[in-house]
Each structure stands twice: as C-alpha cells, then as structure tokens.
Amino acid sequence: MKRRGFFKLAGLTAASLAAGGVLAACGAGQIPANPLRTDAGEDGAAPSVAGGPAVAFSSEVDVLVVGSGIAGLSAAMAPAEAKRSVLVVDKLDLLGGESYEANGVMRVAGSAVQQRAGLSATASSEWEARKKELEAAGATDLEFSRTLFEAAASWADHLANEYGAQFADPAEYAQGDRNTSVLLPKDGLGDMESVMVPLRDGLVGKGVSFLTGLRATAFILDEESAVCGMRFVASEGGAVTDVRARRIVVATGGFASSQPLVHAYTPDRERVGCYTVASMGEGQLLCAAIGGQLTGMDKAASLTGDLPQVSAWGLFGPIVAVDTQGERFAREDGSGATAEACFADERGLWWTVFDHALSESSQSRSIAQLTSKNAKRLVGPCDSADALAEQMGVPADKLAATLERYNDLVRAGKDDDFGRTLFLEPLEAPFYAVKQLPVRYRSRGGAATDEAGRLLSAAGAPIPRVHCCGAVANGGSDGLASNGAFGMLTGQAVADSLAEEDAQEGA
Ligand SMILES: Cc1cc2nc3c(=O)[nH]c(=O)nc-3n(C[C@H](O)[C@H](O)[C@H](O)COP(=O)(O)OP(=O)(O)OC[C@H]3O[C@@H](n4cnc5c(N)ncnc54)[C@H](O)[C@@H]3O)c2cc1C
Incomplete structure (x- = not known):
C-alpha cells in the first residue's frame, strides 16, 4: 500500500458550516457530525472525499500556523526564534485578519513604554479593575484571563524590542487614572499597521514563510489517526495544498460573523449585523471535527458600532x-x-x-x-x-x-x-x-485549551500536535493584547515541546 493511502481527512464541509441544526444539537464537548472523515478504501487507495484529491504533501514544516492575526503572528515568534521552520497560512489575500482592522486599544499594564511615560500601574495593581470589565463582558475563565493580562506587558515589550513594533507615547493619552492600562499603536486608533507590519517583517527576517489565499478545510490524520497536517483549498481556483507539520497552531479568529454559529449558540444575537466577513468560526469547526471540545460559545458576542x-x-x-x-x-x-x-x-x-x-x-x-x-x-x-x-x-x-x-x-x-x-x-x-x-464584532468561547494552548478533547485530554490560540479559543476573547499574549505563550509551548521531542528522539 502506498504511504499516502494511510491519510484521512477531518474537517469542514459546506454542510457543517451551514447546518445550524447540527451544531445546535451539540453541547460543549460533543463532536459535530463530520461527513468528511473517512477511511481508506478496501483496495488501500488513498482516501478521496466528495471528489477531493488524495492527500499529497507539498511541504513539510516544524510549525504550521493557520491564521495571520495577532494571535497567529505572536505564536510564530518563539518557534522562529528557536530556528524552527514555520509556515503561516491565511485564507485571505492580505495578512493580519481582524487584528489589522482593529481599533488598537490594547489592554496592557506595566510595559516598558508605559513605565518610560511615568505610569506606575502594573498588571497586578490593575487586575481587579480589569477583572470587573471582563466579568461584565461575560468572561468565564478569569484565572486564564489574568495569566494573559499579566503576560501582555512582556508580549508588548517583546514586540517592541525584538520586532520593532511601534506604540504611541502613553503620555499623550494617559493622564491621572485615565487609560493607565492602555497601549495604542504609534499613530493611535486605527493604526495597527505600526504593530503588525514590523512583526510580519521581523518574522520574515527570522525565516518564517507566509502563504495567502489558502483556506484550511481539513486536518490530515496519519495511520494512527493522529494529526499530521492540514489541507488547504485556494480561494481562487480551488487548488488543494496539503502541508505536513509536526505542530499545528490554529489561530483562525472568532465566529462573530458566522450566522449559522451565532444562530446555534447565541440566537438572541442573530438579528444584529456583523462587522467583518472574517471570523467565520472555521477553526472551531475544524477543531471539533478531530474531537476538540468547544466551550463557552453561548456567551453573546460583544457589540460595537x-x-x-x-x-x-x-x-x-x-x-x-x-x-x-x-x-x-x-x-x-x-x-x-x-x-x-x-x-x-x-x-x-x-x-x-x-x-x-x-x-x-x-x-x-x-x-x-x-x-x-x-x-x-x-x-x-x-x-x-x-x-x-x-x-x-x-x-x-x-x-x-x-x-x-x-x-x-x-x-x-x-x-x-x-x-x-x-x-x-x-x-x-x-x-x-x-x-x-x-x-x-467579538465572539466569546471556542476551542477548549490548556494554558499552553493545547487543544483539549471532550474528556479534557490534550489532542496531540494541535494548539489553538486567540479568538478561536475559549480563553482568547479579551482582545488584541490578550490574544497576542495567548499566541506568545502558545508559541513558547510549541517551541519547548519540539525541543523535548527532539531530545527524546536523540536520547
Ligand atoms: C472592528 C474591530 C475593532 C476591534 N478593536 C479592538 C480594540 O481596539 N482592542 C482590542 O483589544 N480588540 C479589538 N478587536 C478585537 C480584536 O481584533 C480580536 O480580538 C483579535 O484581532 C483576534 O485576533 P486573532 O488573531 O485571534 O484573530 P484574527 O485577527 O481575526 O485573525 C484570524 C485570521 O485567521 C484567518 N482564517 C480564518 N479562517 C481561516 C481558515 N479556514 N484558513 C486559513 N486562515 C483562516 C483569517 O483570515 C484571519 O486573518 C476589534 C475587532 C474588530 C472586528
């Protein structure tokens, strides 16, 4: 039997995206119907689903990051710094996702930029106030929110020091007790370019590759049903690209723009419009298709103007x-x-x-x-x-x-x-x-993970090789800085786990 005959696909279908009924029937921890999952035919032929081509890897990397928003780019940092091969793929033709479009109000306290402006607030001193805001917004895992809030200052410092991200001088907008735990990009509201472009360029400088216009549609499973890659379909022309990876980081954003998912989880919000065409909840469905637990998605998405x-x-x-x-x-x-x-x-x-x-x-x-x-x-x-x-x-x-x-x-x-x-x-x-x-504009809940961003199954066990961070995950609904910090911590965990694996294999 040819090796490629072992591979199986587990992922999205038009039906799983559109069928609110299927999703509605699934509570947290249940797996939606997955018509794409299939086994090799009796003759050992490579599985080909709904006319899709057999799995054929065109590239192989240590770390595959799906989604190029602030979470995905931040997750790419540590593996790139550890000289791992990293590929970031986005379904859109432009990198940056909603993060690039965001206002840029980053909830950070105690970063070097803030300290230089004479602000003495730290994540610890500001936590109680931040906690109240998060509780009011429906946050469920406040312990993890705190971890991210505390990591946000080192995230911002790392972006500035290692990648040249530019932040506004807080002295311009923080006076007295106003905005003491807010960072803004260099030119203020609407200028996430000043943060994300240097980050992207710095990652390129560290050897990270980027592909755009490719939409992740299915995890690829090996003969032991373990995740070993991801299938992408080109937005234009529909060509298929299969990427093999030792670790996959799903950073595909929230689901606030997915009418079927909003209908299924927070129907009281289905009659209010959405801001972007991104945030379609594809990562959540992909994770569910391999047994990942979805949780907290019944908390209503935040609204803005x-x-x-x-x-x-x-x-x-x-x-x-x-x-x-x-x-x-x-x-x-x-x-x-x-x-x-x-x-x-x-x-x-x-x-x-x-x-x-x-x-x-x-x-x-x-x-x-x-x-x-x-x-x-x-x-x-x-x-x-x-x-x-x-x-x-x-x-x-x-x-x-x-x-x-x-x-x-x-x-x-x-x-x-x-x-x-x-x-x-x-x-x-x-x-x-x-x-x-x-x-x-900002959904709550998503794939359940541990603090290392490892995707958890319904039973709470990590699903090998798959991490999630940012708005796709349950812990990542608190905005740019917390999603960036989530990405950073996930990237560090991925880099560490690869180092451990190599050490074990070398031992
Ligand atoms: C208008 C607006 C203003 C905001 N302002 C603020 C603010 O001021 N402060 C704040 O803290 N937060 C703000 N937010 C929220 C903030 O933008 C999000 O919390 C954050 O951007 C989420 O980052 P992320 O990396 O998880 O997702 P995203 O930035 O959305 O990135 C996800 C990426 O994944 C890609 N993707 C999705 N599905 C696939 C797939 N199947 N295959 C390949 N790629 C895929 C998307 O194209 C996208 O590029 C704002 C949001 C919006 C919409």
Whole structure:
C-alpha cells in the first residue's frame, strides 16, 4: 500500500458550516457530525472525499500556523526564534485578519513604554479593575484571563524590542487614572499597521514563510489517526495544498460573523449585523471535527458600532451618545456600552455628539479620518443644539434637555444617570454628530485549551500536535493584547515541546 493511502481527512464541509441544526444539537464537548472523515478504501487507495484529491504533501514544516492575526503572528515568534521552520497560512489575500482592522486599544499594564511615560500601574495593581470589565463582558475563565493580562506587558515589550513594533507615547493619552492600562499603536486608533507590519517583517527576517489565499478545510490524520497536517483549498481556483507539520497552531479568529454559529449558540444575537466577513468560526469547526471540545460559545458576542473607532472615542475625549429621540441612553466611555444598549432597547441607531475638544484630543487623526471617510453620516458644524437637532432629525426640545442634563452632570462631577467616569467634560458649539448602528464584532468561547494552548478533547485530554490560540479559543476573547499574549505563550509551548521531542528522539 502506498504511504499516502494511510491519510484521512477531518474537517469542514459546506454542510457543517451551514447546518445550524447540527451544531445546535451539540453541547460543549460533543463532536459535530463530520461527513468528511473517512477511511481508506478496501483496495488501500488513498482516501478521496466528495471528489477531493488524495492527500499529497507539498511541504513539510516544524510549525504550521493557520491564521495571520495577532494571535497567529505572536505564536510564530518563539518557534522562529528557536530556528524552527514555520509556515503561516491565511485564507485571505492580505495578512493580519481582524487584528489589522482593529481599533488598537490594547489592554496592557506595566510595559516598558508605559513605565518610560511615568505610569506606575502594573498588571497586578490593575487586575481587579480589569477583572470587573471582563466579568461584565461575560468572561468565564478569569484565572486564564489574568495569566494573559499579566503576560501582555512582556508580549508588548517583546514586540517592541525584538520586532520593532511601534506604540504611541502613553503620555499623550494617559493622564491621572485615565487609560493607565492602555497601549495604542504609534499613530493611535486605527493604526495597527505600526504593530503588525514590523512583526510580519521581523518574522520574515527570522525565516518564517507566509502563504495567502489558502483556506484550511481539513486536518490530515496519519495511520494512527493522529494529526499530521492540514489541507488547504485556494480561494481562487480551488487548488488543494496539503502541508505536513509536526505542530499545528490554529489561530483562525472568532465566529462573530458566522450566522449559522451565532444562530446555534447565541440566537438572541442573530438579528444584529456583523462587522467583518472574517471570523467565520472555521477553526472551531475544524477543531471539533478531530474531537476538540468547544466551550463557552453561548456567551453573546460583544457589540460595537459599525464605525468601531467612533465607539472608542469616548475613551479619549468628551462625547455624548443620543438616540433618534435625542435622548442619552448609555455611558460613552466603554467601547461597547452604547452599542449594547442601542441593540437591547431596540433603538435602531445612535448619534455620537462631539465638539472641538475631541478633534483636538490625542486621537485627532482618527477623528479626521473617520469623519472625512464617512461624510454622509456626519452632521455639523452646528452653532446651536437646535441646529444640530434639525440636521440630525431628532426632536429639538429633547436634545436640548439631554445636553442640559449632561451639563448638570458635568458640573456635579458625577454621572448619576449612566455611571460614566472618563471625560465627563462640557461640550460647546460648534457641535458635530456621527451616526452609528450596533454590530457583532467579538465572539466569546471556542476551542477548549490548556494554558499552553493545547487543544483539549471532550474528556479534557490534550489532542496531540494541535494548539489553538486567540479568538478561536475559549480563553482568547479579551482582545488584541490578550490574544497576542495567548499566541506568545502558545508559541513558547510549541517551541519547548519540539525541543523535548527532539531530545527524546536523540536520547
Ligand atoms: C472592528 C474591530 C475593532 C476591534 N478593536 C479592538 C480594540 O481596539 N482592542 C482590542 O483589544 N480588540 C479589538 N478587536 C478585537 C480584536 O481584533 C480580536 O480580538 C483579535 O484581532 C483576534 O485576533 P486573532 O488573531 O485571534 O484573530 P484574527 O485577527 O481575526 O485573525 C484570524 C485570521 O485567521 C484567518 N482564517 C480564518 N479562517 C481561516 C481558515 N479556514 N484558513 C486559513 N486562515 C483562516 C483569517 O483570515 C484571519 O486573518 C476589534 C475587532 C474588530 C472586528
């Protein structure tokens, strides 16, 4: 029998992606039906599924990273630094995933950049506050969240020192107790390029190879049913590429944009739109197909505005959010609170009202870019609240009352209505306002792993050779820095396990 006849495939089908019913029937730890899994035919011929070609490896690497977001790139670091052969593959034509599109608010405390800016906060001193935010957002494994929060400073330091990633000077946006555990990329909101491009280039410099436009569709199993590679299908033309690897790191992101998965796990969110066409939950399904446990996916995906940077402006300057009736309805200093309230109360859309203080804030670049790109959703400058109300199409008396009430809260120095703490400062004419809709953007839950990112089975045992990190995994829903730290820790574990394996084989 030819060797290739041993290989089996376990992975995605159109049916498993579309069949919400199949997934809905599977609780945590159960394996969805996997019609792709097959054995070699009686004649020993190589398995070929649904007309797919037999397994034929075109390359072999120590570490295969599937997904080039912040988690995948961070996972590639340690193996590359240990001089392992590393291949990063992404289904899109561009590297970076959602991480590249993200606002760039990285929850880090105690990094060297922050210390140089005179900030004394550390992950330990900030943990209680961060924990409350994570609990409110539905995080389940707070111990692991803490591990990642604590590792985030060394992740940021490593990116800066070893790869030349550039961060903004925190002195520009962190004053007093504001934003003491936030890192931003060099040019502020919307500039993840300053972090991810140096990281990619540094990895290339360390010998990492990249392939784009190839979508992982199935794990490849050897004669002992152990994972030994991954099948990819070209986005254009459908050509198949099989890669053999000693370790596979699945870093394919969340599932907030997968309507079938959202329908199956969090149906109360299926009637709100999604922000990207990425985050389709493919990694979660691939992991489930080899017996990986999916967990925590019933926690609702976070919401933001469909101009996500606008939703983060309240962290850096004074804004007031009002609904179509001109009424304030949520605190404005958390990136998700307005979107959550807008959706929960069925308000449809909301307006972010701002003035010169925001355009002159540390995030002036974001304000200029967003308002010029979205001129049709912007009103202003308006010399009075009445003129603003007219342009927004909201009742003038209600908007006037809202702004009056807001000014009362500013004078009192306390937001008794919604509990906002940041930038409770007056707004003055000329006013501007920009319109937003709530969208899903960050799912919770996913593949169960241990702290080394090893994929766990339903019984809680590591599935050999497969790691997961970032938003594809249950522990990785807390954003850029925690997903980066998760990737870094996973990469270190992968590098260590290869070294151990080599030592054992050499012994
Ligand atoms: C608009 C927006 C703004 C955000 N802003 C912030 C913020 O300010 N701060 C913050 O902390 N978090 C933010 N987030 C969340 C943050 O971006 C994510 O938590 C983080 O990017 C997840 O990183 P990741 O590497 O796990 O996934 P991703 O960055 O999504 O990367 C996954 C990669 O895997 C690829 N992939 C998927 N399936 C396959 C497949 N089958 N085969 C091959 N490749 C595949 C994708 O194409 C993608 O490139 C934001 C998210 C969005 C959408």
